[in-house]
Amino acid sequence: xxxxxxxxxxxxxxxELVRARKASGSPAMDxxxxxxxxxxxxxxxxxxHAATTLSKEHPARIIGVILGKATGAPDLHAxxxxxxxxxxxxxxxxxxxxxVKHAESAVLPLLLPDSPVVVWWPGQAPANPSGDAMGALASxxxxxxxxxxxxxxxxxxxxxxxxxxxxxxxxxxxxxxRALLAAALDQVxxxxxxxxxxxxxxxxxxxxxxxWLEDRLGVHIRWRRVDSTRIEQVVLETADGDVTIxxxxxxAATFSVPGSxxxxxxxxTRSLAELLAEDLxxxxxxxxxxxxxxxxxxxxx
Amino acid sequence: xxxxxxxDPQDRRLPxxxxxxxxxxxxxxxxLARRKLIPAIxxxxxxxxxxxxxxxxxxxxxxxxxxxxxxxxxxxAKAGARTDWRDSVWRQLAAGMKFVGGxxxxxxxxxxxxxxxxxxxxxxxxxxxxxxxxxxxPGLFPTVVxxxxxxxxxxxxxxxxxPHAWRRVVIEKPFGHDxxxxxxxxxxxxxxxxxxxxxxxxxxxxxxxxxxxLAFRFANQLFEPVWNSNYVDHVQITMAEDIGIGTRAxxxxxxxxxxxxxxxxxxxxxxxxxxxxxxxxxxxxxxxEKQKILANARPPARLDLHTARAQxxxxxxxxxxxxxxxxxxxxxxxxxxETFAAIRVDIGTRRWAGVPFYLRVGKxxxxxxxxxxxxxxxxxxxxxxxxDVEELGENALVxxxxxxxxxxxxxxxxxxxxxxxxxxxxxxxxxxGTFVENSPEAYERLILDVLLGDPPLFPQHEExxxxxxxxxxxxxxxxxxxxxxxxxxxxxxxxxxDAMMARDGRRWRRP
Numbered sequence: 170x171x172x173x174x175x176x177x178x179x180x181x182x183x184x185e186l187v188r189a190r191k192a193s194g195s196p197a198m199d200x201x202x203x204x205x206x207x208x209x210x211x212x213x214x215x216x217x218h219a220a221t222t223l224s225k226e227h228p229a230r231i232i233g234v235i236l237g238k239a240t241g242a243p244d245l246h247a248x249x250x251x252x253x254x255x256x257x258x259x260x261x262x263x264x265x266x267x268x269v270k271h272a273e274s275a276v277l278p279l280l281l282p283d284s285p286v287v288v289w290w291p292g293q294a295p296a297n298p299s300g301d302a303m304g305a306l307a308s309x310x311x312x313x314x315x316x317x318x319x320x321x322x323x324x325x326x327x328x329x330x331x332x333x334x335x336x337x338x339x340x341x342x343x344x345x346x347r348a349l350l351a352a353a354l355d356q357v358x359x360x361x362x363x364x365x366x367x368x369x370x371x372x373x374x375x376x377x378x379x380x381w382l383e384d385r386l387g388v389h390i391r392w393r394r395v396d397s398t399r400i401e402q403v404v405l406e407t408a409d410g411d412v413t414i415x416x417x418x419x420x421a422a423t424f425s426v427p428g429s430x431x432x433x434x435x436x437x438t439r440s441l442a443e444l445l446a447e448d449l450x451x452x453x454x455x456x457x458x459x460x461x462x463x464x465x466x467x468x469x470x
Numbered sequence: 471x472x473x474x475x476x477x478d479p480q481d482r483r484l485p486x487x488x489x490x491x492x493x494x495x496x497x498x499x500x501x502l503a504r505r506k507l508i509p510a511i512x513x514x515x516x517x518x519x520x521x522x523x524x525x526x527x528x529x530x531x532x533x534x535x536x537x538x539x540x541x542x543x544x545x546x547a548k549a550g551a552r553t554d555w556r557d558s559v560w561r562q563l564a565a566g567m568k569f570v571g572g573x574x575x576x577x578x579x580x581x582x583x584x585x586x587x588x589x590x591x592x593x594x595x596x597x598x599x600x601x602x603x604x605x606x607x608p609g610l611f612p613t614v615v616x617x618x619x620x621x622x623x624x625x626x627x628x629x630x631x632x633p634h635a636w637r638r639v640v641i642e643k644p645f646g647h648d649x650x651x652x653x654x655x656x657x658x659x660x661x662x663x664x665x666x667x668x669x670x671x672x673x674x675x676x677x678x679x680x681x682x683x684l685a686f687r688f689a690n691q692l693f694e695p696v697w698n699s700n701y702v703d704h705v706q707i708t709m710a711e712d713i714g715i716g717t718r719a720x721x722x723x724x725x726x727x728x729x730x731x732x733x734x735x736x737x738x739x740x741x742x743x744x745x746x747x748x749x750x751x752x753x754x755x756x757x758x759e760k761q762k763i764l765a766n767a768r769p770p771a772r773l774d775l776h777t778a779r780a781q782x783x784x785x786x787x788x789x790x791x792x793x794x795x796x797x798x799x800x801x802x803x804x805x806x807x808e809t810f811a812a813i814r815v816d817i818g819t820r821r822w823a824g825v826p827f828y829l830r831v832g833k834x835x836x837x838x839x840x841x842x843x844x845x846x847x848x849x850x851x852x853x854x855x856x857x858d859v860e861e862l863g864e865n866a867l868v869x870x871x872x873x874x875x876x877x878x879x880x881x882x883x884x885x886x887x888x889x890x891x892x893x894x895x896x897x898x899x900x901x902x903g904t905f906v907e908n909s910p911e912a913y914e915r916l917i918l919d920v921l922l923g924d925p926p927l928f929p930q931h932e933e934x935x936x937x938x939x940x941x942x943x944x945x946x947x948x949x950x951x952x953x954x955x956x957x958x959x960x961x962x963x964x965x966x967x968d969a970m971m972a973r974d975g976r977r978w979r980r981p
Contacts (some may be wrong), residue, residue: 345518347476347483347484348484348487351474351477352521352522353522354474354477355477356490385475386475419558420556420558421558426522428595429523429594429595430595432595435556435558437556437558451483455483456481457480457481
C-alpha cells in the first residue's frame, strides 16, 4: 500500500504509517532497525532498490531522504509504502528549502523506538560522518568511497574522522578477498615475508587491503598498478613458496598455495544489497576496520 | 601449526571456512543425498564456505560413469539449492567430484575408493582429511563401518604424509530401534571411531534451532523466573506432518512414529526446554544438562492411561482425498505400526515435579508444524465475574520450531467496548525476515560443523540410550496390544489421545 503526502510533517507521516500498517494487517512488526538513506535524485532509485531487497533479510523501516535545494521556504513531501513486496516499511522524504539544513528534525520522530539506527550515504558522504547532524542520529554509519569523485582521498578524509560505528563499503567489498587470503594462510605453516597487490590505482578497497595485510602480517606489501578498477591479484610470499590469488572470469578466481596445484574458487562480485546485508549483520563497531584505517593513516604521515 | 595472523576473533566478517578435506557420501543416489546433501554442499560452496580444493566422493551401488553422476548431482543441486544458481560455482565443485560404484561389501569397490581418496589427497589437496557420511539404511551401518576399518580409511594416522589429518563419520537417525540395538550399534561405531569423531544428526533439529532455544531461555531475564512448576501447568511438544509415509514404507513399517521421532527429536526438544542453565555453551556442558533431564524423565506409570497410538485411515487432508496407512504401497494389510503416538513424560526434578510433558507426533495430521507449548497455570485469583473470563484460556508461551520459526505469547486482553470481556490474544515474533533469508539450512550448518570439526550439539550415545530407556517400556506395552486406534487422515489424531489428556483435566492445543 502506498500513500503520498504533500506539504506534510513528521507527525502526520507517523499517523499515516500506523493507519497503513493496520490496513495491511500489521505486517512485519518485528522490524529490527531503521535505515536512513541520504541521497539525491541521481542515486535514489538504486539505493532504495538495494535497501528494499535488503529488508528481506533485515526487516527495517527505510527512510530515504532526498535533499533538494537549500534555499526558499521549507517544504516536505513524503511517500509511504507498507506491506506489498517488502517486509518492512519505507518512507521517502523529499526535503527542500531551509529544511534541508535541518533534515534530522524531519527524521528523528520517524525512528523506530529503541532499535538501532543506521545511516547510509550511497553518494558523496560528509567528511565527518559522525559529526554530521544526520549521522549523529545513527549508531552505524556507512559511507561509500567509490561513489566519491576521488575515492581514495575521500576514504582518507572519512578515516581521519573515524568514530566507532563507521565503515566504508569498500571494506565490505573486500571481504571475499580477505576470506580467501585467510583460508590460504590456514594452509601455510611458515610466516609471510612479503606481498604484492596488483590493482588499479585509486582503488579504495586495494588501499584497505594493503593496510590490513601490513597491519596483520607486519611486512611491507608492494603495489603494482595496472589498468583496472578492481583488485586483480594478490601474492603473499613465504619461505615455502607463494600464495597467489588471481581474479578470473565469471566470478571465479584461481587460488594456489605452496604444496598444492592451482584451483578455481568462487569470487563473485556482490550486489549493493548483499554488501549492505553483510554490514547490517553486525551493528557494533568493527575493530579490525578501525585498526586497518589507523595503519593506513600512520603510513601516510 | 602457528595461528593464522589474518584471523582474529574480532573479525566477524570473515566466514569460518573449513580446511582442505573431502566428504564421502555413502548412498549418494538415495533420496536424502539428492534432496538435501548435494544441494546443501552447493549452497555452502556458493556462500564461499567450502575450502578451496574441497572434494565430494559419491559411493553407491548404482552403475554410472563420472559423466552421468555429474548430471545427476547437478540436477539435484539445481532443484534443491536455496541460493542463486551460479554455473561457475558448480563447475568448480564438479571439478572435485568423483563417483565410486559398487556394493558396500565389494572389495574392489573399496580399493577403488581408497585409491580415489589417495588421488584427491595429492591432486585436489584434501590432505588426508575425510568425512564419511552414512546416508544409508541402518541395517548397512555395520557393513560399512567395518569396511571403513578394514580398509584403513577410518584412521588418519596410517599415512605419514599428513600428520594432522582427521577422519569423521556422520550417522543419521534412527540410532537403533530400542535400547539394546542402540547399544549394539554404538559398540560397532565406537570400536572404529572415537566418540568426538562421530556426528549423530537429527535433521529435524538444526543447530540453529537449538541455539535459538538456548538464547531465548538464557539470554533473557523475562522468562526464566516463570519456567518452573510454580507457574507452568504442563508442556506440550508436538511434531505434526501433513504428509503420509510416501515412499518410505520399507523403512517406516515396523518402526513407527514413536521410534522415528519421539525417541530422538521430541526427547531432545524436551531436554532443551527442561534443562538447567549449562555452565557454558560448549557441547560438553550442554550435554551434561540434557543428560540430567533424560536420566530423570520417566515414562507414565499407567501405560494404558497415558499413552496413545493410532494409524491414519482414508480421509480428506487439506482438500485432497488420501488413502489410509494400510492402503499405502508396501504396507501389509495387518500392520499395527503406529503413525501417531502420544505419551506423557514426567521429569523428576525440583523444577518440574508435577508438570507433565506431553509429547505427540503424527503423520497426516491437520498441518505441518513443530512446536513446544509451555502452558501456564491460571491466575490464582481473578477479580472478574465468571462471565467476563469465559473466553480466557491459560496463558501459553509457544516456541514455534517450524515451519515459521518464532515465539508466540498467548495472554488475555480486554475486548474493546463497554462490557468487561476478556479474551485470548496472540503476540507473535518470527525469526522470519530477520534471519531466515540468510540463515543456513540445517544440513548446511551440519556439514560445515563436520568439516570444521566443531564438537556437535547433537546427541552422543549416552543421550541416545537414555532416551530409549524412557521409550522402551512404552513400545513394549504397545507391542503387546492386538489392535490399534485409528484417526481419519487430515485430522488432529485419535480420540484416545484426547481422552488421555482429558484424564488429566487438560486438552491438546490445536497448533
